[in-house]
Amino acid sequence: MGSTDLTGSLIPVEFRSEAPFPFPVQTRLLRNGEVVQSAEGTKIAFLSEKPGVYRLEIYLQGGLSWPGFPLDHLQSYLYKRGWIVKTPFWTRQKSSA
Numbered sequence: 253m254g255s256t257d258l259t260g261s262l263i264p265v266e267f268r269s270e271a272p273f274p275f276p277v278q279t280r281l282l283r284n285g286e287v288v289q290s291a292e293g294t295k296i297a298f299l300s301e302k303p304g305v306y307r308l309e310i311y312l313q314g315g316l317s318w319p320g321f322p323l324d325h326l327q328s329y330l331y332k333r334g335w336i337v338k339t340p341f342w343t344r345q346k347s348s349a
Contacts, residue, residue, distance in 0.1 A: 263343045267298045269308055276313035277335070281306060303345050308338040 267281060271294045279296045281289040283306050289298040292313070300306070312335050 262346050263300055263303055265300045265343050267300060267306065267308075268296070270295045271310065271336075273310075278311045278313050280309045280311070282309065300343050303343050305340050305342045307340045308336075309334045310336040 269279060269281075271277070271279070273294055276292075277294060279291045279294065280287050281296055281298050283300070283302070283304040285305075289296055296308075
């Protein structure tokens with residue numbers, strides 16, 4: 253998912269995430285708590301032209317299994333609540349001084 257710190261970056265900023273999971277996921281990018289980009293899969297890209305607080309979330313989509321151990325109960329739990337939730341980061345406009 254990357255290690256670049258975007259906290260406090262000036263806009264515009266391009267967000268990109270790629271997480272090569274071997275099972276289906278949905279990736280969502282939120283701005284101020286609202287979904288601004290959603291993708292069925294492990295890649296997402298978004299050009300931010302507005303300041304705000306952003307967060308990346310990844311949800312399981314189905315087909316999750318581990319040899320000899322069914323994970324249906326875990327999958328339904330994580331599907332509703334998210335599997336990975338990134339620490340929020342924010343962008344800001346250049347101040348006009």
